[in-house]
Amino acid sequence: MRWFGANSFATPTAGVVVAHIKSFLEEFQRDKTQFCCDAKLLRRIALDDGESMRLIAENLSGERGGEAVFAGVGFDLAAGESLTVTGPNGAGKSTLLRVIAGLLPTAAGNVRLDGGGEEWPTVAASSHYLGHQNAMKTALSVAENLRFWQDFAGQPQLGVGEALEMVGLGGLDHLPYGYLSTGQRRRAAIAKLLVSYRPIWLLDEPTAGLDKASEAQFSALMRVHLEDGGIVIAATHLPLGLEGAKTLEMGGSPSPMPC
Amino acid sequence: MSQSSATIRSFADLANPTRFLALADRLVPWFGGIAAVLLAIGLYMGFTAPEDFQQGITVRIMYIHVPFAWLAMMCYTLMALSALGTLVWRHPLADVALKAAAPVGAVFTALALITGSIWGKPMWGTWWVWDARLTSVFVLFLMYLGIIALTRALDDPARAARAAAIITLVGFINIPIIKFSVDWWNTLHQPASVFRLDGPTIHPSLLWPLLVMALGFTMLFFTLHLMAMRNEIWRRRVSAMQRVEARRAERQGA
Amino acid sequence: MLALFFRDIRLGIRAGGGALTGVLFFLAVIATIPFGVGPDLNLLSRIGPAILWIGALLASLLGLDRLFQADREDGSLDLLILAEGRHMLAFTVFVKCLAHWTASVLPLVVAAPFLGLFMNMKPAGIGAAALTLLVGTPAITFIGAVGAAVTVVLPRGGLLISVLVLPLVIPVLIFGVSASYAAVAEPDPFLPPFLILAALTLFLAVIGPVAAALALRYAAD
Incomplete structure (x- = not known):
């Protein structure tokens, strides 16, 4: 059993990642247009590194409660690529994410990581899976929650304090999670993505309850994750501000669902 | 929005508790000191008092058992009054008093039960009998624990206060039952010998140490109760400040 | 894994955790029995071990419905299941059971000797009852975990868990009570039923979490 203090890093590259994200955030706030150009440039560099990880889904079908929700979904994401899944309520966005994560069995087709x-x-x-619920305990403090998930998930990346600063909750680590507002709770749950490293982020309505500023901050975090060769799949009906994201429009469901 | 208004209301409430805290800070050392002196005198008197003709040395446990039992009932009575204070007068400190008294009362009740069964073992030949007095005190103990569990389980102080106040008042029925159980039912436990309409039947040489001990333990109870109330007020302040901090961070972030 | 253990214990004993409620329920059950059967001390000392066991059994079933449901409601359960590659789900369930037992059932075992005095039991009988409870109650938690896992999707699964689990814990009850009696009644040997009880606990420590993990896997939707 390994124990990690709030500010300790287990991997030597983690410190670099922190600096990386910090500089990105600062730059992002200073000049948005400049940032976007930089991001494009950096992505090209990242891709040139030849990251070989690919998340591939072929002819995927999912069902919920015995009823087919979607069928024939396929995508192919290389490292550094993102996919936004859009569509009306009931189109099967959440089901798709749960099928990809492996929480639901696939009705047909397959998902694999090459x-x-x-x-x-x-x-x-x-994968990191961020569902509708935040998977945090209201009776524990924010730091206790995050430290638990870091210990449990392994692969520690940022310290708890750092991760909270990334989502704009710096200094609130000692507060009971139950005292936070809806938006703050969501941001603390997003900090969970940062305390342990996973290349794939599966996000279900990640910005639900977030205000404009936090949304922008979160897009920056996702971009940094993509620069590092990560993969993001996000179900959303709001634009996430991801440049060059592939999109998957759901809604042509085989058995039409009432919206 | 309702949360922020709740914060402000609890802050307004803290104006009065601030005065209470200052008062408690002054009273606690005095109460504690008086309790220590009285208990020391009481213990000395208790050990030099003549032994009982029938019970021998074991009678001395009476000097702590009886005060514990009195305090168990007095504490509950105080809690019932606090409950009235919460429900009728809506005094902000009443519910703090109720919540703080419950664990202290539970400990005194447990001590009364324990010393009673230590006394009962040589006298009656058993640790425990299910007679009216003992059973009703045990029920009192359970009620204390229930109230503690309830006040701890509800996070919102205002809601917890009303719920605990109502259950405390309902449970108050038990207090007269305890008091008169020895008269109403024919029990193994001896009948009242101090607080009687026709005067105490206990010999003055035994009565005086008992009264001094009772007074000493009462002072000890109030010392502990004041300290517990102080802790509870501080605990609520910390919690209120944490909520305010979360709100402030929200406003700065926006 | 240690982190999960400590998190669950912290959740159990912190405000609203309900660990105290189980002990209170146990006390209340034991206090009610003499009103039902009468205050005859000989009778009470004879039925004492059985009453202690039944009380502890009912009290330990009480908090089981929250074992997985609390995690399901806030989404933690999904993440616990997703971490299967790192931590085998059955082992996760096992750790959760241990934490539940430590926070909610161990206090019952500690309270049992005092309640034995209320039942006018002899010191040897009290010791035996406490020892059998210490060894036997984990089995109840492990079987209960299966019940909690299959009812995790039901909003009011608490009663159903008891209905499902009570028949399954009867063997545990039989050997626990017979070992407690054997310690007092002279001709009966104490060790054989006690060892069977220990074996039951060890057996269920494996079967229970594996079955519960399987049920949780299928309950995800």
């Missing part, structure tokens, strides 16, 4: 190697053998083992 080139994950020893460290990332399956999609489930290499």
Whole structure:
């Protein structure tokens, strides 16, 4: 059993990542247009590194409660690419994410992770899943919650204090989670993505309850994750501000669902 | 919005508790000191008092058992009054008094039960009998624990206060039952010998140490109760400040 | 894994956790029995071990419905299941059971000797009852975990858990009570039923979490 203090890093690259994200955020706030150009440039560099990880779904069908929700969904995401899943309520966005994560069985087709190697053998083992619920306990403090998930998930990346600063909750680590507002709770849950490293982020309505400023901050975090060769799949009906994201429009469901 | 208004209301409430805290800070050392002196005198008197003709040395446990039992009932009575204060007069400190008294009362009740069964073992030949007095005190103990569990389970102080006040008042029925159980039912426990309409039947040489001990323990109870109330007020302040901090961070972030 | 253990214990004993409620329920059950059967001390000392066991059994079933449901409601359960590659789900369930037992059931075992005095039991009988409870109650939690896992999707699964689990814990009750009696009644040997009880606990420590993990896997939707 390994124990990590709030500010300790287990991997030497983590410090670099922190500096990376920090500088990105600062730059982002200073000059948005400049930032976007930089991001494009950096992405090209990241892709040139030849990251070989690919998340591939072929002819995927999912069902919920015995009823087919979607069918024939396919995508192919390389490292550094993102996919936004859009569509009306009931189109199966959440179901798709749960099928990808492996929480629901696939009705047909398959999802696989190519080139994950020893460290990332399956999609489930290499994914962060952020669902509708925040998976945090109201009776524990924010830091206790995050420290638990860091210990449990392994692969520590940022310290708890750092991660909270990234989402604009710096200094609130000692507060009971139950005292936070809806937006603050969501941001604390987003900090969970940062305390342990996973290459794939599966996000279900990640910006629900967030205000404009936090949304922008979160897009910057996602961009940094993509620069590092991560993969993001987000179900949303709001634009997430991801440049060059692939989109998957859901809604042509085989058995039409009432909206 | 309702949360922020709740914060402000609890801050307005803290104006009065601030005065209470200052008062408690002054009273606690005095109460504690008086309790220590009285208990020391009482213990000395208790050990030099003549032994009982029938019970021998074991009678001395009476000097702590009886005060514990009195305090168990007095504490509950105080809690019932606090409950009235919460429900009728809506005094902000009443519910603090109720919540703080419950654990202290539970400990005194447990001590009364324990010393009683230590006394009962040589006298009656058993640790415990299910007679009216003992059973009703045990029920009192359970009620204390229930109230503690209730006040701890509800996070919102205002709602917890009303719920605890109502259950405390309902449970008050038990107090007269305890008091008169020895008269109403034919029990193993001896009948009242101090507080009687026709005067105490206990010999003055035994009565005086008992009264001194009772007074000493009462002072000890109030010392502990004041300290517990102080803790509870501080705890609520910390919680209120944490909520305010979360709100402030929200406003700065926006 | 240690982190999960400590988190669950912290949740159990912190405000609103309900660990105290179980002990209170146990006390209340034991205090009610003499009103039902009468205050005859000989009778009470004879039925004492059985009453202690039944009281502890009912009290330990009480908090089981929250074992997985609390995690399901806030989404933690999804993440616990997703971490299967790192922590085998059955082991996660096992750790959760241990934490539940430590926070909610161990206090019952500690309270049992005092309640034994109320039942006018002999010191040997009290010791035996406490020891059998210490060894036997984990089995109840492990079986209860299966019940909690299969009812996790039901909003009011608490009663159903008891209905499902009570028949399954009867063997535990039989050997626990017979070992407690054997310690007092002279001709009966104490060790055989006690060892069977220990074996039951060990057996269920494996079967229970595996079955519960399977049920949780299918309950995800």
